[in-house]
Amino acid sequence: MCALTARRALVVGASRGLGLGLVARFLDRGWDVTATVRRPSAALSGLATDGRLRIEAGVDIDDDAAVTALRRTLADAPAFDLVFVVAGVATQAGTPAAAMPRAVATAVFQTNALSPIRFAEAFHARVAPDGLVVLMTSKLGSVSLNRGGGWSSYRASKAALNTLARSFAGQHAKAAWGVVLMHPGWVRTDLGGRRATLDVETSARGIVTVLERHLGQRGCVFLDHAGQTVPW
Ligand SMILES: NC(=O)c1ccc[n+]([C@@H]2O[C@H](COP(=O)([O-])OP(=O)(O)OC[C@H]3O[C@@H](n4cnc5c(N)ncnc54)[C@H](OP(=O)(O)O)[C@@H]3O)[C@@H](O)[C@H]2O)c1
Numbered sequence: 412m413c414a415l416t417a418r419r420a421l422v423v424g425a426s427r428g429l430g431l432g433l434v435a436r437f438l439d440r441g442w443d444v445t446a447t448v449r450r451p452s453a454a455l456s457g458l459a460t461d462g463r464l465r466i467e468a469g470v471d472i473d474d475d476a477a478v479t480a481l482r483r484t485l486a487d488a489p490a491f492d493l494v495f496v497v498a499g500v501a502t503q504a505g506t507p508a509a510a511m512p513r514a515v516a517t518a519v520f521q522t523n524a525l526s527p528i529r530f531a532e533a534f535h536a537r538v539a540p541d542g543l544v545v546l547m548t549s550k551l552g553s554v555s556l557n558r559g560g561g562w563s564s565y566r567a568s569k570a571a572l573n574t575l576a577r578s579f580a581g582q583h584a585k586a587a588w589g590v591v592l593m594h595p596g597w598v599r600t601d602l603g604g605r606r607a608t609l610d611v612e613t614s615a616r617g618i619v620t621v622l623e624r625h626l627g628q629r630g631c632v633f634l635d636h637a638g639q640t641v642p643w
Pocket of ligand 1: 426497601602
């Protein structure tokens with residue numbers, strides 16, 4: 412990749428896990444990265460060695476004022492080739508939705524479904540032509556693949572995200588960018604747990620390869636880290 416025309420990514424939710432791994436991978440691939448966190452992250456700061464990583468703290472995607480403030484802060488920055496909302500939660504994922512406190516289930520839906528779409532609405536005007544809005548979803552959000560249940564509120568929140576993303580893409584059908592719903596595989600993070608089959612580096616490497624290939628494509632697709640289409 413030519414250093415004079417470095418691609419630019421905005422990675423939202425980069426303190427740890429996949430967001431952190433994606434920032435590392437984008438930097439390795441020569442991208443300029445703006446990464447957001449709720450609270451300062453020493454691991455993320457450790458990646459800021461040569462001026463290609465800008466970190467914005469205090470960005471809770473559930474807080475509309477924080478998202479508006481970020482948009483203002485980045486108003487003069489060049490457009491992004493990728494706006495990638497990675498942040499997500501799996502609070503009390505083992506508890507069936509019907510048995511979970513309403514406030515907990517509501518919070519999961521806020522963070523996993525509503526907030527990423529509100530972020531996308533707030534930032535799509537900052538996406539460069541031929542760029543992508545990318546939302547981290549999960550295969551668990553596939554309605555047609557749901558045979559065994561489990562993680563019911565998390566599944567439903569990602570299914571809601573997928574539906575909201577298709578609506579978002581439809582509402583912006585004439586836009587010069589596309590929408591990708593990305594399943595990262597089952598990855599060893601705080602959320603994915605120790606038994607997960609992939610490490611962060613492998614997943615992040617796959618995701619960045621898939622997204623680099625997908626730049627310039629329109630519409631709304633559901634892909635995994637290997638570039639395979641996931642059924643809705
Ligand atoms: N790991 C897997 O196997 C797997 C599989 C499918 C999909 N995913 C999805 O991949 C994404 C990243 O997951 P992960 O495995 O990396 O999880 P993780 O290690 O638990 O990291 C979650 C990240 O999301 C951030 N976050 C949570 N709520 C936020 C909010 N309201 N505002 C801003 N940031 C927030 C966290 O920030 P703090 O440090 O401030 O809490 C952290 O950076 C999620 O959307 C998850 O659903 C993961």
